[in-house]
Amino acid sequence: MLRVEKLTVGVANETILRDISLEIPKGEVHILFGPNGSGKTTLVKTILGLSGYKVISGRILFLGKDITNLSTNERVRLGIGAAFQRPPEVRGVKLKDLLRLTARNDLEEIINDLKVDRNLLNREVNVKFSGGEIKKSELLQVFAQNPKFIILDEPDSGVDLENLNVVGRFLAKHLTNKSALIITHIGYILKFVRAKKAYVLYKGRIAMEGDPGRIYEKIKREGYAFALD
Amino acid sequence: MRWIEKCKEKARRAVNKPPVYGHDIDIGLYDISLELREGKKELFPGAEKRFAGSYVQIDHSVIVEEVSKQYKGEIEIMRIEDALEAYDWLEDYWWKAVKVDTDKFTALAELKLHGGYFIRILPGKKVELPIHACMLIYHDRTLQNVHNIVIAEPNSEAHIISGCAIRPISRGLHVGITEFYIKKGAKLVYTMIHNWSEDTHVRPRSAAILEKNSTFINNYINLRSVGSIQAYPSFVCQEDNSRVSVNSIVFGDKDSIIDLGAEIVLKGLKSRGEIISRAVAMDNAQIVMRGRIVGESNESKGHYECRGLLLSDTAMIHSIPELIGRRQGSELSHEAAIGKISRDEIEYLMSRGLEERDAVSLIVKGFLDIELMNLPEQLANRIKVLVDMTTEKAI
Numbered sequence: 001m002l003r004v005e006k007l008t009v010g011v012a013n014e015t016i017l018r019d020i021s022l023e024i025p026k027g028e029v030h031i032l033f034g035p036n037g038s039g040k041t042t043l044v045k046t047i048l049g050l051s052g053y054k055v056i057s058g059r060i061l062f063l064g065k066d067i068t069n070l071s072t073n074e075r076v077r078l079g080i081g082a083a084f085q086r087p088p089e090v091r092g093v094k095l096k097d098l099l100r101l102t103a104r105n106d107l108e109e110i111i112n113d114l115k116v117d118r119n120l121l122n123r124e125v126n127v128k129f130s131g132g133e134i135k136k137s138e139l140l141q142v143f144a145q146n147p148k149f150i151i152l153d154e155p156d157s158g159v160d161l162e163n164l165n166v167v168g169r170f171l172a173k174h175l176t177n178k179s180a181l182i183i184t185h186i187g188y189i190l191k192f193v194r195a196k197k198a199y200v201l202y203k204g205r206i207a208m209e210g211d212p213g214r215i216y217e218k219i220k221r222e223g224y225a226f227a228l229d
Numbered sequence: 230m231r232w233i234e235k236c237k238e239k240a241r242r243a244v245n246k247p248p249v250y251g252h253d254i255d256i257g258l259y260d261i262s263l264e265l266r267e268g269k270k271e272l273f274p275g276a277e278k279r280f281a282g283s284y285v286q287i288d289h290s291v292i293v294e295e296v297s298k299q300y301k302g303e304i305e306i307m308r309i310e311d312a313l314e315a316y317d318w319l320e321d322y323w324w325k326a327v328k329v330d331t332d333k334f335t336a337l338a339e340l341k342l343h344g345g346y347f348i349r350i351l352p353g354k355k356v357e358l359p360i361h362a363c364m365l366i367y368h369d370r371t372l373q374n375v376h377n378i379v380i381a382e383p384n385s386e387a388h389i390i391s392g393c394a395i396r397p398i399s400r401g402l403h404v405g406i407t408e409f410y411i412k413k414g415a416k417l418v419y420t421m422i423h424n425w426s427e428d429t430h431v432r433p434r435s436a437a438i439l440e441k442n443s444t445f446i447n448n449y450i451n452l453r454s455v456g457s458i459q460a461y462p463s464f465v466c467q468e469d470n471s472r473v474s475v476n477s478i479v480f481g482d483k484d485s486i487i488d489l490g491a492e493i494v495l496k497g498l499k500s501r502g503e504i505i506s507r508a509v510a511m512d513n514a515q516i517v518m519r520g521r522i523v524g525e526s527n528e529s530k531g532h533y534e535c536r537g538l539l540l541s542d543t544a545m546i547h548s549i550p551e552l553i554g555r556r557q558g559s560e561l562s563h564e565a566a567i568g569k570i571s572r573d574e575i576e577y578l579m580s581r582g583l584e585e586r587d588a589v590s591l592i593v594k595g596f597l598d599i600e601l602m603n604l605p606e607q608l609a610n611r612i613k614v615l616v617d618m619t620t621e622k623a624i
Contacts, residue, residue: 050576071578082580088573094594101591102581124595141581 001026001179002047002080002149007058009039009046010142014041015056017204022181024149029180029193031212032033034201035224040087040183043201044153049075054061062149066124081147083138085154089127103144110143113170131158135167143174150180156188170194187216200224232320234311236329240249240339251459251488252520256337256432259372260400260470277624281358282306282348287365288341288373289493295392302385303354305347309376319347322378325467326408326436334404334432338374344425345406347377350385362391366401366429381415381443388418388605393425393508400456401478409437411445411471419601422612425455427483435462441497448602449477452462452619453486460470461490461519466500466529478597478616481514481544482623490549495529495559501541502531510537510544511594511623512606521551524559527571531559537567538596540589540624590624 003026009017013145013151017039024030046053047060049072059068067075090098099107099121111118123129129137135155142150155167170193182189192213198212202224208215218226247253281300285293291308294415310455311321329339366373382385395401398514403425411417425431437445445464464473475491493502504520522531570592578588599609599617 048580050580051572064269071585071586072576075581076582084577084580088571088577088594090574090577090592092598093591094580094595097595098578098581098591101587103585145582 001063002181004047005058005059005061007046008056009042010056011042015204017046017111020058022199022206022209024179024181026179027177028181029175029178031186031195031198032183032191032201033185033198033215034183035185038135039204040185040201041153042083044084044151047151048072048080067156073223075146076145079148081142081149082121082151083142083153085153085157087126087134087138089128090125093125094122095125095184096157098125098143099141102141105146105164107140107142107144111219112142113173115166116140132163134162135159135163139170140165148179149203149221150175150178152180152182154185156184156186159189160191161224164188180216190216230247233323234401235241236324238341240294240336241332243336244333244338245270246330246332246333248332248432248459250461250490252455252486254402254432255486255512256333256372256402256441258368258370259319261262271622279358279551280361280416281356282583283361284346284348285363285365286346286375286463287343287367287493288371291344292543294346294515297358300358302352303356303387305349305351306360307347309345309347309378310342313380318454319378320381320506322408324408325412326438327406327434328462331434335406335434338376338406338416338434341372341375343374343376344374345377347378348389349380350382350417351385352382353384355385356387359388359605362389364391364393364405364443364593366399366403366561367393369399371401372404373401374404375406375407377479378410379407379419379502380410381412381417383412384414385412386606389420390608391419391421393421393423393431395424395429397426398430401426401430403429403431405433405435407433407435409435411437411439412500414442415440416444418446418448418543418603420602420612422615423449423451423455423458424453427454427485428456430456431458431460435460437462437464437473439464439466439468439473440467442470444472446493447473447475447478448604448605449487450599451479451481451487451615452615453604454483454488457488458605459488461492463492463494464502465494466497466502468497469498471497472501474505474603476505476602477507478599479506479508479516479518480597480623481509481516482511483513485514485515485516488517488519490521491520492523492532494523496525497529497530498526499528499542500526501529504533504534505598508535508537508546509540509597510546511540512544514544515540515545516545517549519549519551520548520563523553524561527556527558529559529563533563534564536596538593539567539569540593586624590620593624594620
């Protein structure tokens with residue numbers, strides 16, 4: 001479904017990602033591990049085609065089509081959706097008004113499963129949202145879009161334990177049979193989500209790939225330092 | 230009528246007095262000898278249900294002045310000249326909030342009066358439906374000098390929605406004097422929507438005087454290109470516990486020159502004043518937003534907030550906040566910010582599938598937030614549609 005081929009990416013004249021290759025087939029969930037600053041979010045934003053993320057070499061294929069030079073909304077229209085880790089505040093735009101323009105799925109089930117406080121819908125998007133509110137709002141938005149391929153950037157960081165369980169159970173249910181790439185540095189989400197494959201991103205390169213459970217255990221035991229080898 | 234002669238005499242001395250703000254206008258360019266059209270027309274269908282009363286003036290002719298059936302005895306609406314005939318006591322309100330010799334425009338309005346409305350909400354009456362007032366310019370090169378007086382009698386409540394517009398192909402000069410008197414315990418919401426053309430110049434001269442425990446919410450919305458607008462209305466919280474909030478949403482495009490201010494004078498003990506402004510400037514629009522709050526009483530509070538969104542490098546927004554404290558117990562503050570829409574926000578919305586243009590339009594619509602205006606829901610919805618249409622057309 002999504003294929004990244006030998007991707008090298010620069011941000012403001014600095015190379016952040018080098019020679020990244022990964023492939024997520026239809027119906028599989030893959031995990032991208034990596035410490036802070038390893039380039040995980042850069043990869044998400046490059047896949048989405050946001051400005052400032054320059055593809056130096058390599059390409060991105062989605063459903064067999066080269067999307068490397070498409071605009072963000074064209075990629076989204078093809079079926080890519082993302083939940084961001086730190087989305088910007090959009091003053092004056094209420095969450096419900098944005099959803100009215102973007103939602104293709106029934107919101108009720110998502111709202112209930114995520115236990116979204118309905119007041120959140122009447123607030124300006126991301127303005128003074130707490131960590132938990134951001135996660136819920138991002139997940140609500142991306143699942144409401146009903147994309148063919150879902151990218152989740154750190155759905156399990158900066159959330160209290162109670163909300164973490166809500167988010168985990170939500171993803172367990174809603175990611176079934178879906179194609180997704182989940183970015184995480186702490187890995188809690190693995191308790192809830194069945195993933196087929198994992199990668200470790202370290203200093204801008206894929207340092208390791210393999211079974212998610214085994215890699216997670218290794219990270220817990222040794223920290224990310226093993227990736228230095 | 231000695232007093233009115235005195236007014237005219239003062240006005241005559243000010244006919245050449247240039248305005249303090251905004252560029253001067255050659256009044257001679259505008260034709261003032263227009264034929265008056267005769268005869269009143271019926272209210273448009275459904276007006277009785279939507280409005281408590283209506284006043285519609287086209288050029289110099291009053292087309293509608295009517296109080297809806299169920300509000301007879303609660304409000305009075307008439308052409309200002311008729312009110313001057315009917316009420317001797319209007320002397321106490323005539324040029325008592327605005328000075329007749331402020332500048333050549335006030336002088337002109339006194340010397341060549343072309344109508345205007347007198348709206349009075351009677352004591353203790355709570356009028357749920359809005360009162361509708363409308364000033365239109367139809368003929369090319371019309372000079373429209375109107376003098377409006379609005380009196381909210383003690384403990385009354387009402388909402389006036391006022392629209393001013395011009396036939397798009399016409400040029401015009403609109404001079405609108407509006408004097409508001411908000412009596413003890415009264416509450417008035419006044420919402421003015423301007424819809425002019427690129428060849429219209431607008432010089433409103435307004436002021437309000439608030440008595441004890443009264444509230445005045447003054448909303449201003451400008452949605453279309455205009456030749457120039459210059460206004461600096463004054464709101465005087467004369468007595469204790471009076472509250473005024475002045476909100477404006479200004480959208481400037483093409484070569485519009487807009488210089489809008491609001492002055493609040495806090496004289497009454499515990500009086501409160503707030504000015505909130507939002508300005509969007511596109512193309513070559515030049516927008517000056519002035520806010521001045523004068524604290525003359527103890528335990529008074531004033532706040533000015535101005536936010537500007539610049540959508541072009543040939544446009545300009547100039548925010549001028551002024552706070553003048555004259556009592557130690559008066560708390561005054563201001564905040565202002567001018568900027569562009571951040572790329573991050575646009576791309577975030579694009580990552581939800583919106584086209585870039587739609588993303589910008591959504592953010593601008595959100596910025597021009599009419600919720601700050603405290604409007605009744607129906608009216609808010611209607612105005613929101615107008616704001617949305619303007620934004621979509623412009624972007």
